[in-house]
Amino acid sequence: MLSHDISPQSDSVEVIRLEDVRRRYTMGLTHVDALAGVDLLVQGNEYLAIMGASGSGKSTLMNVIGCLDTPTGGEYWLNGQHVSHMSDRELAGARNREIGFVFQMFNLLPRHTALANVEVPLVYAGMKKKERDERAKHALEIVGLSDRTMHRPSEMSGGQRQRVAIARALVTEPSILLADEPTGNLDSTTSRDIMVLFDDLHAAGHTLIVVTHEHYVAEHAKRVIWLSDGKVISDSMNGAGA
Amino acid sequence: MLITETLRIALLSIRGNIFRTALTMLGIIIGVAAVITMVALGTGAQRAIDEQMAALGGDILSIQTSSWFSRGVARDRQTLTTDDAAALSIGTRHFAAVVPEINNRYQAKYGNMNLNLSTIGTTPNYPDVHGFEIANGRFFSAADEAARARVVVLGAEIPAMFETDAAAIIGRDILIRSIPFTVIGVMNAKGSYGWRNPDDDIWIPLSTAQFRVTGDEHVETISVQVAEDSTVELAMLEIERVLRREHKIQPGADNDFSVIDRKQFVESRQEATEVFTYLLAGIAGVSLVVGGIGIMNIMLVTVTERTREIGIRKALGATRGNILLQFLVESITLCLFGGILGLLLGATASSLLAKFAGWQTVVTTDSAAAAFGFSAAVGILFGIWPAKRAAQLDPIDALRHE
Numbered sequence: 001m002l003s004h005d006i007s008p009q010s011d012s013v014e015v016i017r018l019e020d021v022r023r024r025y026t027m028g029l030t031h032v033d034a035l036a037g038v039d040l041l042v043q044g045n046e047y048l049a050i051m052g053a054s055g056s057g058k059s060t061l062m063n064v065i066g067c068l069d070t071p072t073g074g075e076y077w078l079n080g081q082h083v084s085h086m087s088d089r090e091l092a093g094a095r096n097r098e099i100g101f102v103f104q105m106f107n108l109l110p111r112h113t114a115l116a117n118v119e120v121p122l123v124y125a126g127m128k129k130k131e132r133d134e135r136a137k138h139a140l141e142i143v144g145l146s147d148r149t150m151h152r153p154s155e156m157s158g159g160q161r162q163r164v165a166i167a168r169a170l171v172t173e174p175s176i177l178l179a180d181e182p183t184g185n186l187d188s189t190t191s192r193d194i195m196v197l198f199d200d201l202h203a204a205g206h207t208l209i210v211v212t213h214e215h216y217v218a219e220h221a222k223r224v225i226w227l228s229d230g231k232v233i234s235d236s237m238n239g240a241g242a
Numbered sequence: 243m244l245i246t247e248t249l250r251i252a253l254l255s256i257r258g259n260i261f262r263t264a265l266t267m268l269g270i271i272i273g274v275a276a277v278i279t280m281v282a283l284g285t286g287a288q289r290a291i292d293e294q295m296a297a298l299g300g301d302i303l304s305i306q307t308s309s310w311f312s313r314g315v316a317r318d319r320q321t322l323t324t325d326d327a328a329a330l331s332i333g334t335r336h337f338a339a340v341v342p343e344i345n346n347r348y349q350a351k352y353g354n355m356n357l358n359l360s361t362i363g364t365t366p367n368y369p370d371v372h373g374f375e376i377a378n379g380r381f382f383s384a385a386d387e388a389a390r391a392r393v394v395v396l397g398a399e400i401p402a403m404f405e406t407d408a409a410a411i412i413g414r415d416i417l418i419r420s421i422p423f424t425v426i427g428v429m430n431a432k433g434s435y436g437w438r439n440p441d442d443d444i445w446i447p448l449s450t451a452q453f454r455v456t457g458d459e460h461v462e463t464i465s466v467q468v469a470e471d472s473t474v475e476l477a478m479l480e481i482e483r484v485l486r487r488e489h490k491i492q493p494g495a496d497n498d499f500s501v502i503d504r505k506q507f508v509e510s511r512q513e514a515t516e517v518f519t520y521l522l523a524g525i526a527g528v529s530l531v532v533g534g535i536g537i538m539n540i541m542l543v544t545v546t547e548r549t550r551e552i553g554i555r556k557a558l559g560a561t562r563g564n565i566l567l568q569f570l571v572e573s574i575t576l577c578l579f580g581g582i583l584g585l586l587l588g589a590t591a592s593s594l595l596a597k598f599a600g601w602q603t604v605v606t607t608d609s610a611a612a613a614f615g616f617s618a619a620v621g622i623l624f625g626i627w628p629a630k631r632a633a634q635l636d637p638i639d640a641l642r643h644e
Contacts, residue, residue: 063638066557068556068557068637068638068641069638088561088562089561089562089563092556092559092560092561092562092564093559093561095556095557095558095559096558096559097559101557101558103641107550107553107554107557107641108554109551109554111254111255111258120554120555120558121558121559123244123247124244124555124558124559124560124561124564125559126244168558172559
């Protein structure tokens with residue numbers, strides 16, 4: 001169905017290993033343990049949904065996995081690299097190479113065209129203009145937007161914007177695609193299209209982690225973990241595969 | 243590669259806020275223009291003085307009667323005589339030339355035109371010592387001096403004042419104090435010294451002035467040219483020794499004459515001009531700093547406005563260094579554009595000042611380069627703090643920023 005060669009992870013490679021990961025926020029004398037000891041193993045080409053009520057710690061877990069935040073306790077290996085001891089500069093590199101973010105608010109740069117938006121991570125990877133163009137065009141092709149490369153975000157629908165964001169997440173060939181409520185700002189038809197795209201990306205070999213509180217989103221995933229009070233309270237396979 | 247991309251983003255953002263950017267740049271434009279203009283004025287004044295220095299020729303000491311006070315009022319007492327000049331010119335190796343001058347203002351008449359002119363009675367070596375050249379005709383000679391000839395040499399502007407020209411007036415007579423004098427030469431224009439203009443003086447032989455016009459042996463000034471193998475200090479001591487002897491001044495009594503080093507006088511003026519230039523440039527520099535603060539202000543606003551963009555860029559792999567560089571390049575670009583426009587404005591203002599106010603102004607490549615460097619420095623200095631703030635934003639907070 002998808003014909004592309006952005007190389008996905010092969011199966012049974014350990015992509016994420018969290019061991020007793022903790023994240024404590026200190027405000028004056030009070031502490032809040034947003035993560036209170038999380039253990040998690042994610043293999044290549046898994047399709048994982050992280051669920052939980054608000055305040056359960058799922059955003060913090062996503063930030064830690066996405067290298068935007070560092071744990072205050074425990075260990076984190078991402079694709080064999082020891083993230084929990086990385087410097088700020090190394091974390092930026094890890095975000096650039098290993099993670100492809102998809103946000104609820106799309107987070108495209110308004111003054112840039114779709115193509116330029118997709119190229120941003122490649123700029124920070126230090127790639128030359130010509131190669132950036134080729135890769136970005138290819139990524140836009142995968143999400144079905146090859147005819148929108150020169151449009152600005154303001155000239156596109158919500159679904160198209162999210163597709164640009166997905167192309168931007170794919171373009172560096174990251175170890176994991178990390179999506180935070182990817183359909184939160186979309187109507188139900190468009191949401192379904194985006195989830196179908198995710199299914200296709202999974203089928204093509206990508207590793208996907210989706211943070212959501214919506215069941216129909218989680219139903220697309222093959223594995224669902226539930227968080228509550230900063231702890232994993234359930235970790236199960238979607239037996240029927242939704 | 244990354245730097246061209248950074249520059250592209252900076253230009254994109256500047257273009258996105260063109261009006262605000264132009265207003266901000268105005269501060270830098272005015273600052274740089276002010277620095278350029280003030281330095282141009284100062285350099286011009288400096289150059290004018292340098293030219294005067296060159297016009298003065300070698301080291302010349304000027305001996306004058308010192309003023310004395312009677313009941314609190316300064317009175318001139320004529321103490322210098324032609325005999326003093328003669329005594330100075332005999333047998334000293336410290337002086338290359340001694341030029342006595344009798345200065346008076348007399349009514350001069352040519353045809354039916356009357357002018358009140360500064361008339362200098364002096365010796366034939368005057369043009370050499372004071373660096374004058376003859377434009378038309380000749381200066382008076384030793385023979386004229388010996389014969390007390392009634393001949394006169396005119397300053398460059400005199401023929402025009404008599405509504406004629408240099409060639410036409412030579413050989414004609416003018417009346418000085420009703421005594422007819424034949425015009426034998428016209429000097430080259432020398433330009434004013436500021437406190438006086440030698441181009442509207444006239445010159446007659448010393449002996450003629452003494453015996454036919456004033457009737458006494460006093461002179462106002464004796465100029466002494468210091469010999470090349472001597473020094474100003476030694477020449478001053480020699481003058482003092484000779485004149486104290488001639489004037490029979492008792493040891494311990496004050497001199498009744500004063501010796502002025504004109505070069506020193508010009509040098510002190512030069513120093514004053516230099517201080518003035520620094521002062522002007524300093525004030526102009528303050529406006530450049532104010533412009534820089536405007537840049538910092540707008541960069542802080544830009545960073546706040548683009549907090550979310552910073553968050554996105556960080557999430558996509560931008561390091562602190564990338565973000566810092568991006569905002570720094572933006573403020574430097576702003577300042578350099580402002581610097582170029584300011585340079586053009588300053589150069590225009592300088593040439594307008596020269597044209598309409600008649601002040602000599604000089605825009606040097608040095609001052610242009612300095613203004614350019616200054617505006618870049620302002621961009622870095624006032625851009626670094628906002629850029630640092632941008633770089634240190636927490637990506638999670640920045641992404642949440644509305």
